[in-house]
Amino acid sequence: MSFKHFILQPLAIAFIGFSASAAADVTITFPTDVEMLAVNSEKPEMNGGVFASTKSITLPDGENQIVFRYTPVFHEGGERNAVNTNAIITKFTVSNTELTLEVPQYRSADNAKEFDKNPTWKLVDDKGNPVDVKQDKLIKNGVQLGRQYDTESVAYNKKGGIAAIIPASTAANIQVPVNSQYKTTEEQMLHYWYDKADKETKQRFIQSIIQVK
Structure with missing residues:
Protein backbone atom coordinates (compact mmCIF):
# COMPACT_ATOMS: atom_id res chain seq x y z
CA MET A 1 0.00 0.00 0.00
CA SER A 2 1.41 3.39 -0.99
CA PHE A 3 1.74 6.28 1.46
CA LYS A 4 -1.00 8.09 -0.48
CA HIS A 5 -3.46 5.22 -0.05
CA PHE A 6 -2.39 4.88 3.59
CA ILE A 7 -3.48 8.47 4.22
CA LEU A 8 -6.59 8.57 2.01
CA GLN A 9 -8.21 5.32 3.16
CA PRO A 10 -8.98 6.41 6.74
CA LEU A 11 -10.11 9.79 5.44
CA ALA A 12 -12.54 8.07 3.08
CA ILE A 13 -13.87 5.91 5.90
CA ALA A 14 -14.33 8.98 8.08
CA PHE A 15 -16.13 10.78 5.27
CA ILE A 16 -18.50 7.85 4.75
CA GLY A 17 -19.24 7.78 8.47
CA PHE A 18 -19.92 11.52 8.47
CA SER A 19 -22.25 11.20 5.47
CA ALA A 20 -24.17 8.40 7.15
CA SER A 21 -24.64 10.44 10.32
CA ALA A 22 -25.66 13.53 8.33
CA ALA A 23 -28.31 11.55 6.46
CA ALA A 24 -30.16 10.68 9.66
CA ASP A 25 -33.48 8.94 9.55
CA VAL A 26 -36.31 7.64 11.71
CA THR A 27 -36.92 4.01 12.67
CA ILE A 28 -40.23 2.67 13.99
CA THR A 29 -40.21 -0.70 15.74
CA PHE A 30 -43.55 -2.44 16.25
CA PRO A 31 -44.78 -5.82 17.56
CA THR A 32 -45.97 -8.69 15.39
CA ASP A 33 -49.62 -8.01 16.28
CA VAL A 34 -49.39 -4.72 14.40
CA GLU A 35 -49.76 -4.90 10.62
CA MET A 36 -48.12 -2.03 8.74
CA LEU A 37 -50.30 -1.27 5.72
CA ALA A 38 -48.84 1.85 4.10
CA VAL A 39 -46.00 4.31 4.61
CA ASN A 40 -46.21 7.77 3.07
CA SER A 41 -48.80 6.53 0.55
CA GLU A 42 -46.61 3.63 -0.53
CA LYS A 43 -46.44 -0.06 0.31
CA PRO A 44 -44.17 -0.53 3.34
CA GLU A 45 -40.70 -2.07 3.17
CA MET A 46 -40.25 -4.06 6.36
CA ASN A 47 -37.07 -4.77 8.30
CA GLY A 48 -36.90 -8.07 10.20
CA GLY A 49 -37.51 -11.70 9.35
CA VAL A 50 -40.77 -13.60 9.15
CA PHE A 51 -40.33 -15.12 12.61
CA ALA A 52 -38.94 -12.01 14.31
CA SER A 53 -40.65 -10.93 17.55
CA THR A 54 -40.67 -7.33 16.32
CA LYS A 55 -40.44 -5.61 12.95
CA SER A 56 -39.42 -2.12 11.90
CA ILE A 57 -39.58 0.42 9.10
CA THR A 58 -37.22 3.25 8.22
CA LEU A 59 -38.56 6.71 7.39
CA PRO A 60 -36.96 10.01 6.37
CA ASP A 61 -36.61 12.84 8.85
CA GLY A 62 -39.53 15.26 9.07
CA GLU A 63 -43.25 14.72 8.55
CA ASN A 64 -44.37 11.15 7.88
CA GLN A 65 -47.61 9.25 7.60
CA ILE A 66 -48.27 5.58 8.30
CA VAL A 67 -51.31 3.32 8.09
CA PHE A 68 -51.48 0.32 10.41
CA ARG A 69 -53.92 -2.13 11.93
CA TYR A 70 -53.89 -3.86 15.31
CA THR A 71 -54.30 -7.63 14.83
CA PRO A 72 -53.98 -9.48 18.17
CA VAL A 73 -54.64 -13.22 18.35
CA PHE A 74 -56.12 -14.99 21.38
CA HIS A 75 -56.29 -18.70 22.21
CA GLU A 76 -59.57 -19.17 24.00
CA GLY A 77 -61.27 -22.47 24.77
CA GLY A 78 -59.02 -24.36 22.38
CA GLU A 79 -59.82 -21.97 19.54
CA ARG A 80 -57.73 -19.31 17.86
CA ASN A 81 -59.56 -15.99 17.77
CA ALA A 82 -58.03 -13.22 15.67
CA VAL A 83 -59.12 -9.60 15.90
CA ASN A 84 -58.72 -7.22 12.96
CA THR A 85 -59.32 -3.64 13.98
CA ASN A 86 -60.00 -0.69 11.70
CA ALA A 87 -57.02 0.76 9.86
CA ILE A 88 -55.46 3.75 11.62
CA ILE A 89 -53.93 6.54 9.53
CA THR A 90 -51.64 8.89 11.42
CA LYS A 91 -49.07 11.61 10.81
CA PHE A 92 -46.23 12.90 12.96
CA THR A 93 -43.04 14.94 12.66
CA VAL A 94 -39.75 13.74 14.15
CA SER A 95 -36.07 13.62 13.18
CA ASN A 96 -33.10 11.34 13.84
CA THR A 97 -34.71 9.08 16.43
CA GLU A 98 -35.84 5.54 17.11
CA LEU A 99 -39.55 5.17 17.81
CA THR A 100 -41.55 2.31 19.26
CA LEU A 101 -45.20 1.78 18.41
CA GLU A 102 -46.94 0.57 21.56
CA VAL A 103 -50.41 -0.99 21.64
CA PRO A 104 -52.54 -2.02 24.63
CA GLN A 105 -52.53 -5.63 25.83
CA TYR A 106 -55.99 -7.17 26.11
CA ARG A 107 -56.97 -10.41 27.83
CA SER A 108 -59.62 -11.54 25.37
CA ALA A 109 -60.82 -11.05 21.80
CA ASP A 110 -63.96 -9.32 23.03
CA ASN A 111 -61.91 -6.81 25.00
CA ALA A 112 -59.59 -6.19 22.05
CA LYS A 113 -62.54 -5.12 19.91
CA GLU A 114 -62.74 -2.05 22.15
CA PHE A 115 -59.61 -0.78 20.38
CA ASP A 116 -61.81 0.55 17.55
CA LYS A 117 -63.74 2.68 20.01
CA ASN A 118 -60.69 3.81 21.97
CA PRO A 119 -57.43 3.33 20.02
CA THR A 120 -55.04 3.98 22.90
CA TRP A 121 -51.81 3.24 21.04
CA LYS A 122 -48.81 5.57 21.08
CA LEU A 123 -45.45 6.30 19.52
CA VAL A 124 -42.61 6.58 22.04
CA ASP A 125 -39.19 8.02 21.24
CA ASP A 126 -35.82 6.66 22.38
CA LYS A 127 -36.08 8.70 25.60
CA GLY A 128 -39.47 7.24 26.52
CA ASN A 129 -41.43 10.35 25.59
CA PRO A 130 -44.68 10.05 23.61
CA VAL A 131 -44.67 11.67 20.18
CA ASP A 132 -47.45 14.06 19.20
CA VAL A 133 -49.56 12.44 16.48
CA LYS A 134 -52.70 13.20 14.50
CA GLN A 135 -54.78 10.11 13.87
CA ASP A 136 -57.90 9.07 12.01
CA LYS A 137 -59.56 5.89 10.79
CA LEU A 138 -59.10 4.85 7.19
CA ILE A 139 -62.55 3.45 6.50
CA LYS A 140 -63.80 1.73 3.37
CA ASN A 141 -67.35 0.49 3.07
CA GLY A 142 -68.17 -2.83 1.48
CA VAL A 143 -65.72 -5.63 0.67
CA GLN A 144 -62.48 -5.36 2.63
CA LEU A 145 -60.42 -7.97 0.77
CA GLY A 146 -57.78 -6.66 -1.59
CA ARG A 147 -57.70 -3.13 -0.22
CA GLN A 148 -54.97 -0.89 -1.61
CA TYR A 149 -53.98 1.17 1.40
CA ASP A 150 -51.35 3.13 -0.48
CA THR A 151 -53.97 4.30 -2.98
CA GLU A 152 -56.48 4.95 -0.21
CA SER A 153 -53.89 7.11 1.56
CA VAL A 154 -53.50 9.26 -1.53
CA ALA A 155 -57.28 9.75 -1.73
CA TYR A 156 -57.44 10.54 1.99
CA ASN A 157 -54.73 13.19 1.68
CA LYS A 158 -56.54 14.83 -1.22
CA LYS A 159 -59.67 15.13 0.92
CA GLY A 160 -57.64 16.80 3.67
CA GLY A 161 -58.47 14.73 6.75
CA ILE A 162 -56.99 15.50 10.17
CA ALA A 163 -54.08 13.10 9.52
CA ALA A 164 -53.52 14.22 5.92
CA ILE A 165 -50.16 15.27 4.56
CA ILE A 166 -49.43 17.27 1.43
CA PRO A 167 -46.38 16.19 -0.60
CA ALA A 168 -43.94 19.00 -1.38
CA SER A 169 -44.53 18.57 -5.12
CA THR A 170 -48.26 19.01 -4.62
CA ALA A 171 -47.93 21.94 -2.23
CA ALA A 172 -45.77 23.78 -4.76
CA ASN A 173 -48.56 23.57 -7.32
CA ILE A 174 -51.42 24.67 -5.07
Whole structure:
Protein backbone atom coordinates (compact mmCIF):
# COMPACT_ATOMS: atom_id res chain seq x y z
CA MET A 1 0.00 0.00 0.00
CA SER A 2 1.41 3.39 -0.99
CA PHE A 3 1.74 6.28 1.46
CA LYS A 4 -1.00 8.09 -0.48
CA HIS A 5 -3.46 5.22 -0.05
CA PHE A 6 -2.39 4.88 3.59
CA ILE A 7 -3.48 8.47 4.22
CA LEU A 8 -6.59 8.57 2.01
CA GLN A 9 -8.21 5.32 3.16
CA PRO A 10 -8.98 6.41 6.74
CA LEU A 11 -10.11 9.79 5.44
CA ALA A 12 -12.54 8.07 3.08
CA ILE A 13 -13.87 5.91 5.90
CA ALA A 14 -14.33 8.98 8.08
CA PHE A 15 -16.13 10.78 5.27
CA ILE A 16 -18.50 7.85 4.75
CA GLY A 17 -19.24 7.78 8.47
CA PHE A 18 -19.92 11.52 8.47
CA SER A 19 -22.25 11.20 5.47
CA ALA A 20 -24.17 8.40 7.15
CA SER A 21 -24.64 10.44 10.32
CA ALA A 22 -25.66 13.53 8.33
CA ALA A 23 -28.31 11.55 6.46
CA ALA A 24 -30.16 10.68 9.66
CA ASP A 25 -33.48 8.94 9.55
CA VAL A 26 -36.31 7.64 11.71
CA THR A 27 -36.92 4.01 12.67
CA ILE A 28 -40.23 2.67 13.99
CA THR A 29 -40.21 -0.70 15.74
CA PHE A 30 -43.55 -2.44 16.25
CA PRO A 31 -44.78 -5.82 17.56
CA THR A 32 -45.97 -8.69 15.39
CA ASP A 33 -49.62 -8.01 16.28
CA VAL A 34 -49.39 -4.72 14.40
CA GLU A 35 -49.76 -4.90 10.62
CA MET A 36 -48.12 -2.03 8.74
CA LEU A 37 -50.30 -1.27 5.72
CA ALA A 38 -48.84 1.85 4.10
CA VAL A 39 -46.00 4.31 4.61
CA ASN A 40 -46.21 7.77 3.07
CA SER A 41 -48.80 6.53 0.55
CA GLU A 42 -46.61 3.63 -0.53
CA LYS A 43 -46.44 -0.06 0.31
CA PRO A 44 -44.17 -0.53 3.34
CA GLU A 45 -40.70 -2.07 3.17
CA MET A 46 -40.25 -4.06 6.36
CA ASN A 47 -37.07 -4.77 8.30
CA GLY A 48 -36.90 -8.07 10.20
CA GLY A 49 -37.51 -11.70 9.35
CA VAL A 50 -40.77 -13.60 9.15
CA PHE A 51 -40.33 -15.12 12.61
CA ALA A 52 -38.94 -12.01 14.31
CA SER A 53 -40.65 -10.93 17.55
CA THR A 54 -40.67 -7.33 16.32
CA LYS A 55 -40.44 -5.61 12.95
CA SER A 56 -39.42 -2.12 11.90
CA ILE A 57 -39.58 0.42 9.10
CA THR A 58 -37.22 3.25 8.22
CA LEU A 59 -38.56 6.71 7.39
CA PRO A 60 -36.96 10.01 6.37
CA ASP A 61 -36.61 12.84 8.85
CA GLY A 62 -39.53 15.26 9.07
CA GLU A 63 -43.25 14.72 8.55
CA ASN A 64 -44.37 11.15 7.88
CA GLN A 65 -47.61 9.25 7.60
CA ILE A 66 -48.27 5.58 8.30
CA VAL A 67 -51.31 3.32 8.09
CA PHE A 68 -51.48 0.32 10.41
CA ARG A 69 -53.92 -2.13 11.93
CA TYR A 70 -53.89 -3.86 15.31
CA THR A 71 -54.30 -7.63 14.83
CA PRO A 72 -53.98 -9.48 18.17
CA VAL A 73 -54.64 -13.22 18.35
CA PHE A 74 -56.12 -14.99 21.38
CA HIS A 75 -56.29 -18.70 22.21
CA GLU A 76 -59.57 -19.17 24.00
CA GLY A 77 -61.27 -22.47 24.77
CA GLY A 78 -59.02 -24.36 22.38
CA GLU A 79 -59.82 -21.97 19.54
CA ARG A 80 -57.73 -19.31 17.86
CA ASN A 81 -59.56 -15.99 17.77
CA ALA A 82 -58.03 -13.22 15.67
CA VAL A 83 -59.12 -9.60 15.90
CA ASN A 84 -58.72 -7.22 12.96
CA THR A 85 -59.32 -3.64 13.98
CA ASN A 86 -60.00 -0.69 11.70
CA ALA A 87 -57.02 0.76 9.86
CA ILE A 88 -55.46 3.75 11.62
CA ILE A 89 -53.93 6.54 9.53
CA THR A 90 -51.64 8.89 11.42
CA LYS A 91 -49.07 11.61 10.81
CA PHE A 92 -46.23 12.90 12.96
CA THR A 93 -43.04 14.94 12.66
CA VAL A 94 -39.75 13.74 14.15
CA SER A 95 -36.07 13.62 13.18
CA ASN A 96 -33.10 11.34 13.84
CA THR A 97 -34.71 9.08 16.43
CA GLU A 98 -35.84 5.54 17.11
CA LEU A 99 -39.55 5.17 17.81
CA THR A 100 -41.55 2.31 19.26
CA LEU A 101 -45.20 1.78 18.41
CA GLU A 102 -46.94 0.57 21.56
CA VAL A 103 -50.41 -0.99 21.64
CA PRO A 104 -52.54 -2.02 24.63
CA GLN A 105 -52.53 -5.63 25.83
CA TYR A 106 -55.99 -7.17 26.11
CA ARG A 107 -56.97 -10.41 27.83
CA SER A 108 -59.62 -11.54 25.37
CA ALA A 109 -60.82 -11.05 21.80
CA ASP A 110 -63.96 -9.32 23.03
CA ASN A 111 -61.91 -6.81 25.00
CA ALA A 112 -59.59 -6.19 22.05
CA LYS A 113 -62.54 -5.12 19.91
CA GLU A 114 -62.74 -2.05 22.15
CA PHE A 115 -59.61 -0.78 20.38
CA ASP A 116 -61.81 0.55 17.55
CA LYS A 117 -63.74 2.68 20.01
CA ASN A 118 -60.69 3.81 21.97
CA PRO A 119 -57.43 3.33 20.02
CA THR A 120 -55.04 3.98 22.90
CA TRP A 121 -51.81 3.24 21.04
CA LYS A 122 -48.81 5.57 21.08
CA LEU A 123 -45.45 6.30 19.52
CA VAL A 124 -42.61 6.58 22.04
CA ASP A 125 -39.19 8.02 21.24
CA ASP A 126 -35.82 6.66 22.38
CA LYS A 127 -36.08 8.70 25.60
CA GLY A 128 -39.47 7.24 26.52
CA ASN A 129 -41.43 10.35 25.59
CA PRO A 130 -44.68 10.05 23.61
CA VAL A 131 -44.67 11.67 20.18
CA ASP A 132 -47.45 14.06 19.20
CA VAL A 133 -49.56 12.44 16.48
CA LYS A 134 -52.70 13.20 14.50
CA GLN A 135 -54.78 10.11 13.87
CA ASP A 136 -57.90 9.07 12.01
CA LYS A 137 -59.56 5.89 10.79
CA LEU A 138 -59.10 4.85 7.19
CA ILE A 139 -62.55 3.45 6.50
CA LYS A 140 -63.80 1.73 3.37
CA ASN A 141 -67.35 0.49 3.07
CA GLY A 142 -68.17 -2.83 1.48
CA VAL A 143 -65.72 -5.63 0.67
CA GLN A 144 -62.48 -5.36 2.63
CA LEU A 145 -60.42 -7.97 0.77
CA GLY A 146 -57.78 -6.66 -1.59
CA ARG A 147 -57.70 -3.13 -0.22
CA GLN A 148 -54.97 -0.89 -1.61
CA TYR A 149 -53.98 1.17 1.40
CA ASP A 150 -51.35 3.13 -0.48
CA THR A 151 -53.97 4.30 -2.98
CA GLU A 152 -56.48 4.95 -0.21
CA SER A 153 -53.89 7.11 1.56
CA VAL A 154 -53.50 9.26 -1.53
CA ALA A 155 -57.28 9.75 -1.73
CA TYR A 156 -57.44 10.54 1.99
CA ASN A 157 -54.73 13.19 1.68
CA LYS A 158 -56.54 14.83 -1.22
CA LYS A 159 -59.67 15.13 0.92
CA GLY A 160 -57.64 16.80 3.67
CA GLY A 161 -58.47 14.73 6.75
CA ILE A 162 -56.99 15.50 10.17
CA ALA A 163 -54.08 13.10 9.52
CA ALA A 164 -53.52 14.22 5.92
CA ILE A 165 -50.16 15.27 4.56
CA ILE A 166 -49.43 17.27 1.43
CA PRO A 167 -46.38 16.19 -0.60
CA ALA A 168 -43.94 19.00 -1.38
CA SER A 169 -44.53 18.57 -5.12
CA THR A 170 -48.26 19.01 -4.62
CA ALA A 171 -47.93 21.94 -2.23
CA ALA A 172 -45.77 23.78 -4.76
CA ASN A 173 -48.56 23.57 -7.32
CA ILE A 174 -51.42 24.67 -5.07
CA GLN A 175 -53.38 27.44 -6.70
CA VAL A 176 -54.74 29.90 -4.18
CA PRO A 177 -58.01 31.49 -5.32
CA VAL A 178 -57.60 35.12 -6.28
CA ASN A 179 -59.49 37.41 -3.91
CA SER A 180 -59.40 41.17 -4.02
CA GLN A 181 -59.52 41.43 -0.21
CA TYR A 182 -55.92 40.18 -0.03
CA LYS A 183 -53.19 42.71 -0.78
CA THR A 184 -50.35 40.21 -1.25
CA THR A 185 -49.82 36.58 -2.24
CA GLU A 186 -48.36 35.95 1.21
CA GLU A 187 -51.59 37.12 2.81
CA GLN A 188 -53.59 34.82 0.55
CA MET A 189 -51.42 31.85 1.51
CA LEU A 190 -51.70 32.70 5.20
CA HIS A 191 -55.49 32.62 5.05
CA TYR A 192 -55.42 29.49 2.88
CA TRP A 193 -53.37 27.43 5.34
CA TYR A 194 -55.23 28.84 8.35
CA ASP A 195 -58.54 27.65 6.90
CA LYS A 196 -57.10 24.16 6.35
CA ALA A 197 -55.70 23.84 9.90
CA ASP A 198 -57.51 21.99 12.68
CA LYS A 199 -58.94 23.78 15.71
CA GLU A 200 -55.94 23.12 17.97
CA THR A 201 -53.47 24.44 15.38
CA LYS A 202 -55.53 27.59 14.87
CA GLN A 203 -55.58 28.24 18.62
CA ARG A 204 -51.80 27.82 18.89
CA PHE A 205 -51.30 30.15 15.93
CA ILE A 206 -53.51 32.85 17.44
CA GLN A 207 -51.75 32.48 20.79
CA SER A 208 -48.34 32.90 19.17
CA ILE A 209 -49.50 36.14 17.52
CA ILE A 210 -50.77 37.47 20.85
CA GLN A 211 -47.42 36.70 22.50
CA VAL A 212 -45.51 38.49 19.73
CA LYS A 213 -47.62 41.59 20.23
